[in-house]
Amino acid sequence: MSEALYTATSGAIAQQMRLETLSNNLSNINTVGFKGDRASFRASYAQELKRDNTENASVSREVQMPSTSLPFGTYTDFSSGQVRQTGNNLDIALEGDGFFCVKTPNGIQYTRAGNFTINQEQTLVTQQGFPVLGNGGIIKIDDNSIIVDGEGNIVMDGNQVDTLKIVDFPRPYRLEKTGDTLFVPLAPGTKGNKPEGVKVQQGFVENSNVSAVSMMMEMIEALRGYESYQKIIRSVDEITSKAINEVGRVA
Numbered sequence: 322m323s324e325a326l327y328t329a330t331s332g333a334i335a336q337q338m339r340l341e342t343l344s345n346n347l348s349n350i351n352t353v354g355f356k357g358d359r360a361s362f363r364a365s366y367a368q369e370l371k372r373d374n375t376e377n378a379s380v381s382r383e384v385q386m387p388s389t390s391l392p393f394g395t396y397t398d399f400s401s402g403q404v405r406q407t408g409n410n411l412d413i414a415l416e417g418d419g420f421f422c423v424k425t426p427n428g429i430q431y432t433r434a435g436n437f438t439i440n441q442e443q444t445l446v447t448q449q450g451f452p453v454l455g456n457g458g459i460i461k462i463d464d465n466s467i468i469v470d471g472e473g474n475i476v477m478d479g480n481q482v483d484t485l486k487i488v489d490f491p492r493p494y495r496l497e498k499t500g501d502t503l504f505v506p507l508a509p510g511t512k513g514n515k516p517e518g519v520k521v522q523q524g525f526v527e528n529s530n531v532s533a534v535s536m537m538m539e540m541i542e543a544l545r546g547y548e549s550y551q552k553i554i555r556s557v558d559e560i561t562s563k564a565i566n567e568v569g570r571v572a
Contacts, residue, residue, distance in 0.1 A: 333554065335360075336550065338360065340540060343360075343536050343540045343543065344540070346358060346531045346536050347531070347536050347537075347540075349529055349531065350529050350531045351529065352502065352529050353434045353502070353528065354402070354433035354435065354436075354527050354529070355434075355501055355529035355530070356399055356400075356402075356502075356529075356530055357398050357531040357536075358397055358398070358498075360394070361395075397494070397496070399496075400530050401527065401530065402527045402528040402529050402531075403527070403528045404526070404527055404528070405526055405527075405528050407436075407525065407526055409436075409465070409524060410467055410469075410523060411436075411439065411445070411467075412435060412436050412523070412524055413521060413523055413525070413526075414435050414526050414527045415519055415520070415521060415522075416520040417516065417518050417519035417520055419487045419489045419516035420433060420487065420488060420489065421453060421485065421487060422487070422488060422513075423447055423451045423453060424453075427499070430499060430505050431488065431496070431503070431504045431505070434447065434527075435526055435527065436448055436526050437453055439462060439464070439465065442461075443462060444460065444461055444462075445459075445461075445462055449500070449503075455475065455486055460475065460485075462482065467482075468523070469485070469521055469523040471520050472484070472521065473485035487515070487519060487521070488512075488513025488514060488515065489515075489519070490506065490511065495507045495508060
């Protein structure tokens with residue numbers, strides 16, 4: 322394969338994968354607690370992370386690409402989304418750093434999505450049905466007439482029943498997505514620490530941190546880049562075909 326065709330094919334594949342990442346961000350723009358992903362080439366990985374505020378970025382995974390392409394990866398932007406008031410006592414947002422702890426079949430995972438509900442067993446759970454953890458374990462409540470103070474203490478009928486378990490990890494976050502709003506540490510066995518300065522807000526949720534305008538602009542840019550690489554591939558193919566079929570032909 323010629324160097325020009327190799328480069329153009331690599332660029333086209335990378336732009337296609339970038340479009341897939343941006344499309345997933347847009348599809349989750351209304352998902353509570355969602356953290357958008359960003360894409361970059363390995364060649365500019367360090368510079369890209371530095372430009373995008375290392376404090377709020379984390380390498381989450383590297384995508385396996387065909388051997389004809391340049392290394393390409395994605396990382397998650399952990400910057401906070403806007404907090405929206407709902408008035409629902411079971412909706413809880415975190416102001417500051419930290420994650421809610423959730424018990425899943427695959428162990429404890431972490432989320433910023435605080436749009437909780439109560440299941441038939443009177444357990445506080447996520448929208449996926451996973452129990453939310455307090456310092457005492459699974460949280461049992463009778464109904465949504467609870468009070469959650471700024472420290473995460475849960476009060477029911479005037480009695481404190483538990484405290485939301487909230488943890489944080491060193492920056493930059495080394496966390497990997499296991500779902501649209503769930504994360505696990507990249508290094509197994511990593512334990513979170515109690516965050517400092519985090520404030521719990523009852524009756525609020527944290528929106529996705531994805532900007533629709535920004536995503537649309539990036540999608541247009543990626544699409545144009547993909548089309549440009551396609552044109553280069555066609556041009557190289559035509560030149561190669563002409564060289565094979567016409568150059569050196571006996572008149």
